[in-house]
Amino acid sequence: MNSLNNLQHFLADDQLNKQQILALITLAIDIKKQPEKYSHALAGKSVAMIFEKPSLRTHVSFDMGISKLGGHALYLGQQNGKLGERERVSDYAKNLSCYADAIVARVFENSAIEGLAQHASVPVLNALCDLYHPCQALADFVTLAENFSDLSQVKLAYVGDANNVSNSLMLMAATLGVDFTLVCPPAHGPGGDMLTKAQALAKNTGSAFTFTTDINAIGQQDAIYTDTWVSMGDEDLSKKAAILAAFADYQVNHELMAKAGASIVMHCQPAHLEEEITTELFDSEMSVVFQSAENRMWAQNAVLVTLLGD
Numbered sequence: 289m290n291s292l293n294n295l296q297h298f299l300a301d302d303q304l305n306k307q308q309i310l311a312l313i314t315l316a317i318d319i320k321k322q323p324e325k326y327s328h329a330l331a332g333k334s335v336a337m338i339f340e341k342p343s344l345r346t347h348v349s350f351d352m353g354i355s356k357l358g359g360h361a362l363y364l365g366q367q368n369g370k371l372g373e374r375e376r377v378s379d380y381a382k383n384l385s386c387y388a389d390a391i392v393a394r395v396f397e398n399s400a401i402e403g404l405a406q407h408a409s410v411p412v413l414n415a416l417c418d419l420y421h422p423c424q425a426l427a428d429f430v431t432l433a434e435n436f437s438d439l440s441q442v443k444l445a446y447v448g449d450a451n452n453v454s455n456s457l458m459l460m461a462a463t464l465g466v467d468f469t470l471v472c473p474p475a476h477g478p479g480g481d482m483l484t485k486a487q488a489l490a491k492n493t494g495s496a497f498t499f500t501t502d503i504n505a506i507g508q509q510d511a512i513y514t515d516t517w518v519s520m521g522d523e524d525l526s527k528k529a530a531i532l533a534a535f536a537d538y539q540v541n542h543e544l545m546a547k548a549g550a551s552i553v554m555h556c557q558p559a560h561l562e563e564e565i566t567t568e569l570f571d572s573e574m575s576v577v578f579q580s581a582e583n584r585m586w587a588q589n590a591v592l593v594t595l596l597g598d
């Protein structure tokens with residue numbers, strides 16, 4: 289555990305305070321600027337990475353990022369089945385703690401992440417679950433900090449399906465004091481508990497938090513974010529037509545960017561082009577999607593250095 293900021297795991301955005309998130313953003317930017325300074329930060333350390341779901345950016349950015357810190361990453365794919373099926377989550381956590389200095393896990397259910405953290409004797413990092421994607425949100429705020437001189441003045445909107453990515457973004461925004469607008473079609477908004485958490489955090493920091501189903505109420509924004517209308521594990525082809533109809537007015541395109549006066553468009557990827565975002569906008573100068581993809585590595589390395597560094 290890093291005593292400086294008391295961070296034990298990296299599980300959910302609302303488990304970090306403003307100071308901890310800002311420290312991680314600053315560290316990520318420093319590691320990005322001078323990676324050689326941190327090239328031995330994880331020397332002799334190993335990280336076990338469990339993936340129950342597919343991954344491109346998360347797998348590669350953790351693997352290459354850990355290598356840049358002088359550590360060793362081990363990929364554990366789906367050969368061991370869903371966590372908790374072949375053996376208990378608690379046994380998984382205890383066994384991996386015998387060998388690894390940290391556990392990175394992408395899982396279906398948040399309860400698996402919590403179970404790992406409860407029973408592991410090493411730090412656990414959430415690499416996406418049904419409720420949160422904190423590694424992505426941290427990378428996105430690094431990207432916003434790089435693009436806007438004062439993060440606290442940024443206005444960020446998320447348009448689309450309320451999911452793990454929007455949950456993490458809105459909780460981190462509210463904690464940081466960044467104004468956040470969430471626009472989702474009716475019946476595709478966040479759970480009441482997530483809304484309550486975001487509202488409480490925003491109240492504490494004095495930031496504005498707006499949730500609306502009215503796309504015309506998007507207001508003035510600096511950046512607009514979107515993600516797929518269907519997340520991994522929720523794919524059901526029989527619902528595809530209904531989803532396309534429900535989300536048709538919520539596509540992020542040049543017209544919406546102009547209406548909101550936004551200069552930056554963000555997406556965690558993979559994108560379903562011509563659904564939640566137009567190809568033209570995704571490929572445009574306004575898009576910072578690859579900057580955020582790169583920042584995944586620097587942000588995660590900041591978390592690893594904080595949790596594991598000497």
Ligand code: NVA
Pocket residue numbers: 416451452453515516518519520521556557558
């Ligand atoms: N909401 C998406 C994010 C992918 C990085 C999903 O869970 O599939």
